[in-house]
Amino acid sequence: NAGVTQTPKFRVLKTGQSMTLLCAQDMNHEYMYWYRQDPGMGLRLIHYSVGEGTTAKGEVPDGYNVSRLKKQNFLLGLESAAPSQTSVYFCASRRPDRGPNEKLFFGSGTQLSVL
Amino acid sequence: RKEVEQDPGPFNVPEGATVAFNCTYSNSASQSFFWYRQDCRKEPKLLMSVYSSGNEDGRFTAQLNRASQYISLLIRDSKLSDSATYLCVVPRSGAGSYQLTFGKGTKLSVIP
Numbered sequence: 556n557a558g559v560t561q562t563p564k565f566r567v568l569k570t571g572q573s574m575t576l577l578c579a580q581d582m583n584h585e586y587m588y589w590y591r592q593d594p595g596m597g598l599r600l601i602h603y604s605v606g607e608g609t610t611a612k613g614e615v616p617d618g619y620n621v622s623r624l625k626k627q628n629f630l631l632g633l634e635s636a637a638p639s640q641t642s643v644y645f646c647a648s649r650r651p652d653r654g655p656n657e658k659l660f661f662g663s664g665t666q667l668s669v670l
Numbered sequence: 671r672k673e674v675e676q677d678p679g680p681f682n683v684p685e686g687a688t689v690a691f692n693c694t695y696s697n698s699a700s701q702s703f704f705w706y707r708q709d710c711r712k713e714p715k716l717l718m719s720v721y722s723s724g725n726e727d728g729r730f731t732a733q734l735n736r737a738s739q740y741i742s743l744l745i746r747d748s749k750l751s752d753s754a755t756y757l758c759v760v761p762r763s764g765a766g767s768y769q770l771t772f773g774k775g776t777k778l779s780v781i782p
Contacts, residue, residue: 590772597772
């Protein structure tokens with residue numbers, strides 16, 4: 556049982572390049588999330604999905620696109636990378652429960668640098 | 671009041687000390703709350719859930735004060751391995767109920 560797996564773990568891009576981050580979960584979770592974490596800013600939600608084929612914007616969606624074609628996968632795309640997108644990206648998933656079981660399971664993160 | 675607010679610290683405490691962190695939240699409709707632990711450059715991991723008035727797990731106690739809208743995390747007999755950043759997490763309600771809001775975290779350093 557791998558949980559939540561993110562690939563790649565590290566990536567360096569040049570300004571203007573594109574890339575896709577892959578998140579895969581094997582827990583049959585309905586909800587999936589992409590966060591970015593910057594020093595002093597905490598975790599900020601980029602996009603999320605509440606089911607296969609559905610996506611929604613979070614707090615900081617500009618410059619990113621997402622897709623959830625399969626329940627277990629949630630892809631985050633950067634079409635034209637900018638230095639401001641240098642960050643650590645975390646994917647997370649959870650069941651749709653409310654209350655004490657409303658907990659997130661995180662991937663190990665992707666360190667992205669845009670030069 | 672911000673959605674979720676934490677004292678960023680750092681809290682520097684000696685081994686064996688007791689330390690407490692507070693987290694205030696703005697959404698009075700929130701029912702459950704969470705403390706996550708994050709080690710440097712690692713993913714956050716769930717430490718405790720707080721659903722009713724509080725929860726205790728070994729050296730860790732989380733308490734909820736709904737009237738004043740804050741939750742606290744108490745760590746007794748601090749260990750070096752407790753050094754980490756502690757994140758307060760509050761689920762949204764209503765139209766944003768799929769989302770969870772993270773505080774910016776409180777950094778704890780336990781000193782030998």
